[in-house]
Every structure is written in C-alpha cells, then in structure tokens.
Amino acid sequence: MQWMLNNKFKMKNHFSLPNSGHNFDAKGSKLGMWLFLFTELLLFGGLFLTYLVYRNLYHEAFLQSSFHLNKWAGFTNTIVLLTSSMTVAMSIVALKKGAKNKAIWLLALTIIAAGIFMVIKYFEWSVKFEHGLFPGMDHYMSMEPGEKIYFFLYFFMTGLHGLHVIIGAVFIAVVIKKIANSKVNKDRVSLHENAGLYWHLVDLVWIYLFPLFYLIR
Amino acid sequence: MDLFISLILLNKIIYIMEKINVKKHEHQFSYKEHFGTWIGLVLLTVMTVSFSSLWTILGELAIVTALFIATSKALVVLEYFMHLKFDPKLYRVMITVVLGLFAFFMIMLTIDYLTR
Numbered sequence: 001m002q003w004m005l006n007n008k009f010k011m012k013n014h015f016s017l018p019n020s021g022h023n024f025d026a027k028g029s030k031l032g033m034w035l036f037l038f039t040e041l042l043l044f045g046g047l048f049l050t051y052l053v054y055r056n057l058y059h060e061a062f063l064q065s066s067f068h069l070n071k072w073a074g075f076t077n078t079i080v081l082l083t084s085s086m087t088v089a090m091s092i093v094a095l096k097k098g099a100k101n102k103a104i105w106l107l108a109l110t111i112i113a114a115g116i117f118m119v120i121k122y123f124e125w126s127v128k129f130e131h132g133l134f135p136g137m138d139h140y141m142s143m144e145p146g147e148k149i150y151f152f153l154y155f156f157m158t159g160l161h162g163l164h165v166i167i168g169a170v171f172i173a174v175v176i177k178k179i180a181n182s183k184v185n186k187d188r189v190s191l192h193e194n195a196g197l198y199w200h201l202v203d204l205v206w207i208y209l210f211p212l213f214y215l216i217r
Numbered sequence: 218m219d220l221f222i223s224l225i226l227l228n229k230i231i232y233i234m235e236k237i238n239v240k241k242h243e244h245q246f247s248y249k250e251h252f253g254t255w256i257g258l259v260l261l262t263v264m265t266v267s268f269s270s271l272w273t274i275l276g277e278l279a280i281v282t283a284l285f286i287a288t289s290k291a292l293v294v295l296e297y298f299m300h301l302k303f304d305p306k307l308y309r310v311m312i313t314v315v316l317g318l319f320a321f322f323m324i325m326l327t328i329d330y331l332t333r
Contacts, residue, residue, distance in 0.1 A: 027305065034308060040313050045319055049326060056330045071266065086255040089298045093246050093255050151294050193300075207290045210262075211283035215269035 026190050033194040036210075037201050040164075044205050047157050051212060054149045061146025066216040068133065069154075074214035075125050077117055078206065084113030085203045088172070088196045098186050100179060110199065114169040121162055122205050154213055161209060164202045170193045242302035243284050254297040 021189035055062050132139030133151050140151060175195045178184040184191050265286040270277040296302045301309055 027307075030304075030308070031311075034311060041315065041319060045323075049323065052323070052327060053330060071269070075262065075266055079259060082255060082258045082262070085294065085298050087250050089246070089251045089254075090248050093248055093251065096245065125289075144244050160320055197299055204294055207287050209295070211265055211269070211287050214279070215265065215283055216272075 023189075024188065026188075029190040030193060030197075033197050037197060040201055044157075044160070045164075047153070047160070047211075048208065051153055051157070054146070054153070056147025058149060061144060062150050063216050065150035066153075066213065067145045068128070068131070069214050070124060070127075071214050073120055074210050078210050080113050080117050080120070080181050081203045081206050083109045084117075085200055087113065088199045092189065092196055095179065095184075095189055095192055096186060099209055100182075100185075104176055104179055107172050107179075108170055109168050111176075114165050114172075117165055118162060121158065128155075157209060158213070161202070161205050164205070168195075168202050169201045171198055185196075218317060246297075246300070246303075250297070258290055258293060260285055261293075 021063050087106045087109045088108075091103040091110070094100075094106060095103040128134060129137075134140060134155060135148070140148065152177075173190050173197050175184060178191060265283055268275070268282050268286070269279065275282065295312070301312065
C-alpha cells in the first residue's frame with residue numbers, strides 16, 4: 001500500500017485533479033478566500049461583542065459621546081464605500097465580457113473612492129485630536145469610564161477598518177497591474193474576484209460600524 | 218489497496234460534481250443589475266439615517282431598526298455584490314453555517330446581559 005502511494009507521488013510531485021491538465025482551480029481559490037473572510041468576521045466580531053457589552057453597561061455615556069461624531073461625514077463615507085463596491089462588481093462584469101480597459105478604469109475608480117474615504121476619515125479624526133479625545137490625551141483622561149470606552153472602541157474599530165481599506169486598495173492595485181499584463185484575464189478572474197470579495201467585506205464592516213457609532217441617537 | 222480505489226473514486230466524484238456545477242451557475246451579471254443594487258443600498262442608508270433622528274420617539278427600538286436595516290444591507294451585498302445568489306451552493310451552505318453560529322453567540326450574549 002505504502003509503496004503504491006509513494007510511487008504515485010514520485011510520478012506526480014504535485015496534486016492535480018484528473019483530466020484538468022493544470023493546477024488552476026477557481027472554485028477552490030474562492031473557497032480559500034471565504035475561509036479567510038471568516039477569520040476577518042471573528043476579528044471584527046470580537047470587537048462588536050465588546051461594543052455590545054459596554055453599550056449595555058454604559059448606555060447613557062455612549063449616547064452622549066456619539067454626539068461628538070458627525071453623522072453626515074459618516075453618511076458620505078457610507079455612500080462612497082457603497083459606490084466603490086459597485087465599481088468593483090462592475091469591473092468583474094467588464095473583465096468577464098473581455099473589456100480589459102473598462103475593468104481597469106472601474107478598479108481605478110475604486111481606489112479613488114478608497115482615497116476619498118480615507119481623506120474624510122482623516123478630517124474626522126483630526127477634529128477629535130483637536131478636542132483631545134484620542135486615548136491618552138488630557139481631555140480623554142478626565143472623561144468618565146463609559147465615554148473613555150466609547151472613544152477607545154471608536155478609534156480602534158474605525159482604525160482597524162481604515163487599515164483594511166488601505167490593504168484592499170493595495171490588493172486592487174496589484175490586480176490592476178496583473179490585468180494590464182494579462183496575468184488576470186477573461187478565463188482566469190479568480191484574483192480579481194477575490195479582491196472584490198475582500199473589498200465587499202470592508203464595505204460590510206462599515207455597514208455595521210456606521211449605525212453603531214454615528215446613529216445611536 | 219481500497220484506500221487507493223477510494224481515492225480514485227473520490228476524484229471521479231469531484232470531477233462529475235464540477236461538471237454539473239459549471240453547467241448550472243452560468244448567470245452573467247450585468248452593469249444594470251449592479252447599479253440597481255447600489256440604488257437599493259443607498260435608499261436603505263437614507264432610511265437608516267432618517268430613522269435615527271426619531272430616536273426620542275423610538276427609544277430602545279431605534280437600535281433594533283438600525284441593526285435590522287444594516288443586516289438587510291449586508292444580505293443584499295452578500296447576495297448580489299458577492300455573487301452568492303448565483304454561485305455554487307457550497308458557499309451558501311458554508312456562509313449560512315458560520316454566520317448562523319456567530320449570530321447565535323451574539324444573541325445568547327445579548328440575552329445574558331439584558332437579563333442580569
């Protein structure tokens with residue numbers, strides 16, 4: 001038995017499905033991406049649980065602190081992210097139809113949207129820095145525990161989300177490069193689709209962050 | 218020996234399943250469809266913002282409506298932008314199990330904290 005298996009692996013030193021002729025497996029590649037997205041769910045899920053517990057404990061403080069946030073900045077950012085999700089989805093349609101340049105332009109629009117999101121975020125954060133609301137600053141240290149936790153979670157969760165926006169934009173830039181030199185093409189869209197999935201996850205997280213931090217009132 | 222045979226059989230079964238799947242999920246998304254999805258999502262966002270200004274009337278219900286709308290938005294993104302609706306069933310099963318388990322823990326924890 002053992003020698004038989006050994007022989008098999010000696011002849012073919014990599015795994016491949018019979019009759020496939022190559023190692024490209026679109027379904028498996030997408031499956032792997034989903035598995036990764038589940039770990040992201042756990043990462044953000046733990047933070048949402050923390051939020052839930054402290055919101056129950058410090059209900060009034062969370063409500064009062066949320067007035068420091070600009071609802072319309074959050075709204076604009078939601079629209080920007082939704083639009084960028086649409087352009088990613090459309091660029092996959094374009095590539096599958098063989099319209100390479102259109103796909104590249106739509107992805108470029110997504111990166112621009114990511115930039116707009118980060119700029120709005122930058123202005124929001126700098127206002128809070130001016131008011132000394134960042135953990136460790138003087139005003140922050142003099143606040144009551146509930147407000148401290150609210151701003152700690154606000155900076156941590158939107159910060160982690162912002163990091164994901166940056167990583168997603170880099171991922172998309174890599175895909176643009178690969179589409180340009182035809183490594184990713186009509187018949188091999190996996191990397192493109194996976195970048196799309198990652199970008200949609202970023203969008204999904206924001207869909208929950210927005211009402212939980214900005215719209216408590 | 219039977220391990221060897223079962224390996225070959227398994228490969229054959231996977232191959233047949235792939236063939237069936239390829240035939241079944243040939244839905245091509247269009248630009249129009251994605252634009253429609255976007256309009257729906259924007260409308261839901263406007264809805265959640267306008268509901269939030271009613272918090273004095275709604276009270277505790279405000280957070281429930283906000284989370285309800287957020288979850289509908291998330292489902293729309295999953296089904297249409299993330300192609301779940303027309304992808305092989307395998308992904309749907311996986312995601313349902315994982316999200317179901319996650320939602321279960323969230324709900325149990327909420328109940329625990331609300332009844333203390």
